[in-house]
Amino acid sequence: MTPPLQALFFDVFGTLVDWRTSIAREAEASLAPLGFRLDWLAFADAWRGEYQPAMEEIRSGRQPFCKLDTLHRRNLDAILPRFAIEGVAEAALAHLNHAWHRLDGWPDSAAGLGQLRRRFRIAPVSNGNISLMVDLARRNTFPWDAILGSEIAGDFKPKPIVYLSACAAFDLPPQACMMVAAHSHDLAAASALGLRTAHVARPNEHGPGRGETAPTVPVDFAATGLTDLAAQRAD
Amino acid sequence: MTPPLQALFFDVFGTLVDWRTSIAREAEASLAPLGFRLDWLAFADAWRGEYQPAMEEIRSGRQPFCKLDTLHRRNLDAILPRFAIEGVAEAALAHLNHAWHRLDGWPDSAAGLGQLRRRFRIAPVSNGNISLMVDLARRNTFPWDAILGSEIAGDFKPKPIVYLSACAAFDLPPQACMMVAAHSHDLAAASALGLRTAHVARPNEHGPGRGETAPTVPVDFAATGLTDLAAQRAD
Numbered sequence: 001m002t003p004p005l006q007a008l009f010f011d012v013f014g015t016l017v018d019w020r021t022s023i024a025r026e027a028e029a030s031l032a033p034l035g036f037r038l039d040w041l042a043f044a045d046a047w048r049g050e051y052q053p054a055m056e057e058i059r060s061g062r063q064p065f066c067k068l069d070t071l072h073r074r075n076l077d078a079i080l081p082r083f084a085i086e087g088v089a090e091a092a093l094a095h096l097n098h099a100w101h102r103l104d105g106w107p108d109s110a111a112g113l114g115q116l117r118r119r120f121r122i123a124p125v126s127n128g129n130i131s132l133m134v135d136l137a138r139r140n141t142f143p144w145d146a147i148l149g150s151e152i153a154g155d156f157k158p159k160p161i162v163y164l165s166a167c168a169a170f171d172l173p174p175q176a177c178m179m180v181a182a183h184s185h186d187l188a189a190a191s192a193l194g195l196r197t198a199h200v201a202r203p204n205e206h207g208p209g210r211g212e213t214a215p216t217v218p219v220d221f222a223a224t225g226l227t228d229l230a231a232q233r234a235d
Numbered sequence: 236m237t238p239p240l241q242a243l244f245f246d247v248f249g250t251l252v253d254w255r256t257s258i259a260r261e262a263e264a265s266l267a268p269l270g271f272r273l274d275w276l277a278f279a280d281a282w283r284g285e286y287q288p289a290m291e292e293i294r295s296g297r298q299p300f301c302k303l304d305t306l307h308r309r310n311l312d313a314i315l316p317r318f319a320i321e322g323v324a325e326a327a328l329a330h331l332n333h334a335w336h337r338l339d340g341w342p343d344s345a346a347g348l349g350q351l352r353r354r355f356r357i358a359p360v361s362n363g364n365i366s367l368m369v370d371l372a373r374r375n376t377f378p379w380d381a382i383l384g385s386e387i388a389g390d391f392k393p394k395p396i397v398y399l400s401a402c403a404a405f406d407l408p409p410q411a412c413m414m415v416a417a418h419s420h421d422l423a424a425a426s427a428l429g430l431r432t433a434h435v436a437r438p439n440e441h442g443p444g445r446g447e448t449a450p451t452v453p454v455d456f457a458a459t460g461l462t463d464l465a466a467q468r469a470d
Binding site for chain 2: 005016069117121129130131134137138144145146147148152169170
């Protein structure tokens with residue numbers, strides 16, 4: 001018998017926040033005043049492009065776990081030469097790296113989380129570190145019950161321990177938890193462990209028309225946004 | 236130069252919630268219908284009396300870390316014979332053990348936390364586990380930014396790692412953090428690591444007139460409650 005659903009876990013980058021246009025805006029705000037002119041969206045894509053390879057170094061055991069902030073900085077340093085960016089002071093680079101703490105939510109994220117929290121415990125299960133999740137929550141009014149995810153687990157999704165440590169923190173079996181994400185690979189990993197899954201379409205995550213409009217794996221719910229998901233759960 | 240204060244960490248049992256009358260109420264609600272008659276406040280005191288010795292087994296390294304829920308159950312099983320309580324079904328004992336998730340806040344706790352959160356990141360740094368902290372927060376409207384404390388650290392206060400892992404989770408040096416507690420020994424341990432400290436008087440924690448009315452160690456702030464602390468910080 002399936003236990004009742006008690007907790008919802010959320011992917012954050014892409015699912016709840018629009019990292020691409022936020023990073024482009026923040027990069028321009030940091031670097032344009034220094035005289036740099038470049039394609040800021042391409043810069044955001046390049047920075048994000050280093051994300052999975054950097055985490056794979058840790059998931060594979062080749063590097064010890066560290067906060068995503070540290071990986072973001074490593075990745076930033078790696079892409080700067082590609083855009084001919086040099087001579088930027090350390091304080092400005094640190095501020096730019098913190099751009100990931102200043103991402104804006106999709107329009108429905110805060111309202112949907114607020115509605116879902118009335119019925120379920122909610123927590124991010126993101127690869128972002130705790131302080132990053134806290135800053136995004138304060139900026140966007142995400143009403144988390146707790147910050148779970150990579151820093152609690154000491155590894156990165158889609159490694160099973162990240163999902164399972166979140167269930168364990170809430171004293172729940174995976175079957176009582178649901179992963180909510182805009183990425184089918186995230187949902188597939190959660191589903192393999194017994195969690196329920198909800199897909200949220202974010203068709204513009206990687207640019208207009210370049211995001212998942214529908215899941216490519218079986219899911220329990222497919223929604224167009226978080227308020228839509230909340231409405232489906234109210235049925 | 237002292238960095239600006241950015242985060243407040245809170246003790247919970249006794250400081251934010253009135254464990255004694257809540258546990259007495261919950262014990263009576265669980266056991267009186269089964270025919271047991273006893274001094275419910277004495278029962279609460281006895282249960283809480285096992286708290287420090289049980290944690291000391293773990294702090295000392297004699298036992299591996301486990302959630303406080305597990306210790307609470309071990310302690311419950313230990314005191315039941317003293318009150319001649321026997322033959323209670325497992326489900327009823329599990330529900331009773333969960334009484335620690337159903338504690339009521341002191342009247343000023345939620346309002347004070349809400350005021351303080353406008354200016355600072357706030358998190359519990361308690362010996363309670365994450366799910367316990369989440370349930371108390373949902374019950375009492377404690378607006379935490381994150382749940383830090385023993386389960387993140389894998390040890391119990393006053394071990395240094397509990398305070399230091401909370402600072403690290405927020406990317407802050409201890410000097411930018413303040414521990415808030417009704418217990419001088421908790422504040423002394425935090426202060427020794429460089430955290431600032433605020434004492435909150437809870438004169439009735441262990442019964443009328445049986446709580447700390449003032450700190451017995453030097454502190455940065457001494458308050459009569461959380462709204463008083465928020466008012467002092469607004470100066």
